[in-house]
Amino acid sequence: MSGVSRLDRRTFLRGAGLTALLGATGAEKASATGRALSRFAREPYDFDAPFDRVGTDCTKWDGAIAEFGDRIEVGMGIADMDFPAPPGVTRALAERCAHENWGYLRMPASYIEAIVAWNERRYGLSIDPDTIELTTGVHAALIAAMHAFVPPGSRVLLTTPVYSGFYGDIRFTRTVAEESPMQLVDGRYRIDFEDFEQRARRANVFILCNPQNPTGNVWSPEDLTRMGEICLEHRVVVLADEIHCDFVTSGNRYTPFASLPRRDIVDNSLTFKAASKTFSLSAMKTGWYFSTNPDLLERVRSHTRADLSTLGVVATEAALREGDDWLDQLVPYLDANHSFAEAYIRDNVP
Numbered sequence: 001m002s003g004v005s006r007l008d009r010r011t012f013l014r015g016a017g018l019t020a021l022l023g024a025t026g027a028e029k030a031s032a033t034g035r036a037l038s039r040f041a042r043e044p045y046d047f048d049a050p051f052d053r054v055g056t057d058c059t060k061w062d063g064a065i066a067e068f069g070d071r072i073e074v075g076m077g078i079a080d081m082d083f084p085a086p087p088g089v090t091r092a093l094a095e096r097c098a099h100e101n102w103g104y105l106r107m108p109a110s111y112i113e114a115i116v117a118w119n120e121r122r123y124g125l126s127i128d129p130d131t132i133e134l135t136t137g138v139h140a141a142l143i144a145a146m147h148a149f150v151p152p153g154s155r156v157l158l159t160t161p162v163y164s165g166f167y168g169d170i171r172f173t174r175t176v177a178e179e180s181p182m183q184l185v186d187g188r189y190r191i192d193f194e195d196f197e198q199r200a201r202r203a204n205v206f207i208l209c210n211p212q213n214p215t216g217n218v219w220s221p222e223d224l225t226r227m228g229e230i231c232l233e234h235r236v237v238v239l240a241d242e243i244h245c246d247f248v249t250s251g252n253r254y255t256p257f258a259s260l261p262r263r264d265i266v267d268n269s270l271t272f273k274a275a276s277k278t279f280s281l282s283a284m285k286t287g288w289y290f291s292t293n294p295d296l297l298e299r300v301r302s303h304t305r306a307d308l309s310t311l312g313v314v315a316t317e318a319a320l321r322e323g324d325d326w327l328d329q330l331v332p333y334l335d336a337n338h339s340f341a342e343a344y345i346r347d348n349v350p
Helices: 002-007 009-016 020-025 059-068 087-097 109-123 138-149 165-172 193-200 221-233 294-301 310-322 324-348
Strands: 133-135 155-160 176-181 183-185 188-190 205-209 237-241 269-273 287-290
Touching (some): 109 310, 133 294, 138 205, 155 165, 155 193, 205 221, 269 294
Parallel strands (some): 155 176, 205 237, 237 269
Antiparallel strands (some): 133 287, 183 188
């Protein structure tokens, strides 16, 4: 890991004239929806402070070292960040641990309230709390939905390239990937809607990745609506995985699938989310899904079993309630990291 310091991120940012470090100054920032956040950060966070995770059995570093040896300079094998969690998360966990009893947990109503408030506050998305189902992560929820709608041997529509983890869910449910390759035009991926519709005719569900992993596409309302129209026409249920929505980069705007104006399109979908990527809480194993369609919701609920841990609930609720300032500073920092990585690879890697 010693090689990380040689990359000299700060020198690059100064030389490039980038202002993406504004999060650390408490300056006014724009949210992923494009709405200005007029409040100022309560405290600055130093994301440049070294944070060594080696020796903690983390997948990102210890897993890679076990497989490739200890001469790794940059860990890029998994979507996992090398920052301490937001202070409110650590504080909430410490307070709960001080109780020193780990009996059965009665799910607090405040947890659902925090999920509803986060989506309303960040994205203007109103969710009926009675439609939220808790799960042990997005994968478990997607598998429940595939059990509900996709009999073994039938097809799951994907726009590719796409997140490799979906293929594990497909193997687990003994279903088949129906891949619609996207077109690479002028350096950007776009959907081949003719091919998409042909493949939709023989699929049961479409796993929509919004924003898209790994291409980075932040789908426009027009693209989402067209995908939704095709799926509705061919009786394909949309499973919208929106776990990366909090990381939309500068100049882009995330549109929740559930916010589309056409009710019939939205009613043909379920949305899956978690705070695990946003706040580095993946080990806490918490997530949720929701839908405006009671029938779809009930069918997936019948396949859902969520054994949530007390600490996972405590950490996630604290992040959703207290993590805004931390995230508002983190996103422009990650934008700068993206620019730095792109420039470094272009200049130094054959």
